[in-house]
Amino acid sequence: MLNEEIIIAGFGGQGVLSMGQTLGYAAMVEGKNVSWMPSYGPEMRGGTANCITIVSDSTISSPTVSRFDTGILLNQPSMEKFGDRIKKGGIIVYESTNILHPSERKDIGIYAIPAADAANKLNNVKVANMILLGAYLEKKPIISIEGVMEALKKVLPERYHNLLPINRKALEVGAELMKKAN
């Protein structure tokens, strides 16, 4: 039975909160229960931002938890803060252009994804978050890429629907990078 507790963390502006929302929306479209809890407040304005996204087949009790199945981490402070709070057997997917010192734990899977570099190559730095999401879903296919695209279609206002193809590309690039990271 699926009960995936995910922390997504990075600098404000890296698309941390929207990544969690997209994931949550896609999970909901696929009939799963979902909760998305942002850190809001002073730290959003220039500091670190994070959100806890829980995807489950059953009712979600607490929307906040202290330990996670998965960490998607986009900056060094997030690695310091959450690296030790991943459950044994869990995974960290991290942005390896920004994070130079990943956790050294041996009891979890740690995957380096150079998402910022890859996004640059796609000529759109903003899709780095979708690259990481694609990488994560390659490792843990809790929802389909089609589900994510469906979610983006609903989340993005119509005037941005011209960006759907590059987001799909980003998800695919992420999946490829994860295959190499294995």
Place this chain on the structure above:
Amino acid sequence: MEQKDDIRLMKGNEAMAEAAIQAGMDAYFGYPITPQSEVLEYLTREMPNRNFLALQAESEVASINMVYGAAGAGARVMTSSSSPGWSLMQEGVSYIASAQLPCLLVNVNRGGPGLGTIQPSQGDYFQATKGGGHGDYRLLVLAPNSVQEMADFVFLGFELADKYRTPVLMLSDGAIGQMMERVIFHKREIKKIDKPWATTGKPKDRERNIITSLFIQPEKMEKVNLELMKKYEEIEKNEVRYEEIMTEDAEYIIVAYGLSARISHKVVILAREKGIKLGLLRPITLWPYPSEVLNKLADRVKGMFVVELNAGQMIEDVRLAVNGKIKVAHYGRMGGIIPSPEEVEEHFEKFIKTL
């Protein structure tokens, strides 16, 4: 599958705002404050295409008095705020209670006292349930613990307000307001009742309607007081709401509402995994309070553990309810800190060792 379009992923604050529109709200008056600013944002965005008024007043004091005026004119009306702003409204709330006007009020609780913090808290429990303003009055208080309930309790709140001609308060917190979950908007028929008491202009065939909270003669004031007490008695008889989770065989009970109840639900799961028979009693109405069910539970459980995001407020109502039958203890965090389920479970286990 035709319901598919009515399922959305929304923040609690947005779900509340959407529900208000769907519930046939005529007017909303408010002033922005974190963590509930999304309400006014959502309403002003929707206003051009849908039939209601949302107005940003110059202050919370103005907002609540606009609510007073619109409610007096028979409108379905609402305001929302967060702790410091909600404090500013208390004079107006007392007037509205005295004038017996239906309206929906929302406090998305943040940390205090003072300007405090913008993070979630349940520090306004006393203010909500024991009377935030002056005089002998009660608010009917609904405490949602999910985004779905943020929406559902808007429909319910308007209904109850009309039914009893009384202000209804939805007491939420920053986390329930800010978090996103799936919310389903069921197709419903919105019933609006006649309000023959409303000040809508005097026709020739009836006396003038007067709405006031000033009753300068003591005899008249006491008559109003007695009327209010009779109404509150009715509400206490009819409107107590609560949820029980795994209480059937429970040896211990956690009592918690709102976000604390969500965290405590997980505590129940963690304790059950260890073979400890723990259940959860979640008050949904904070006034009227589910005292009777707690009193009955006290006959068959060994202890009650009250979890709140404050220094210990609702615990007083739990102690009154169980009337000394069993030991009642409290665990809470303040200042906008949210305890983890593991942390609460640890303190719960310490408590049961003292029994």
